[in-house]
Amino acid sequence: MGKASKDKRDIYYRKAKEEGWRARSAYKLLQLDDVYHFLDGVDRVVDLCAAPGSWSQVLSRRLYLPAVK
Numbered sequence: 049m050g051k052a053s054k055d056k057r058d059i060y061y062r063k064a065k066e067e068g069w070r071a072r073s074a075y076k077l078l079q080l081d082d083v084y085h086f087l088d089g090v091d092r093v094v095d096l097c098a099a100p101g102s103w104s105q106v107l108s109r110r111l112y113l114p115a116v117k
Contacts, residue, residue, distance in 0.1 A: 058072075060075055070102055071100045074102040077103065077106045087110050093107050
């Protein structure tokens with residue numbers, strides 16, 4: 049493929065690790081929720097073991113810690 053895995057670590061990867069997110073995809077989930085509000089009114093969620101766990105992490109922070117965004 050040409051590039052080592054270290055080359056793929058962009059600013060969002062580093063930012064996610066600094067802020068405690070499991071993956072940089074958490075930022076996309078947060079952005080989508082800010083635009084479409086698909087987590088509004090959600091009070092129960094079933095996790096079907098998706099890796100690396102960004103969905104679970106974002107949901108837990110949005111549902112149980114609404115002040116942290």
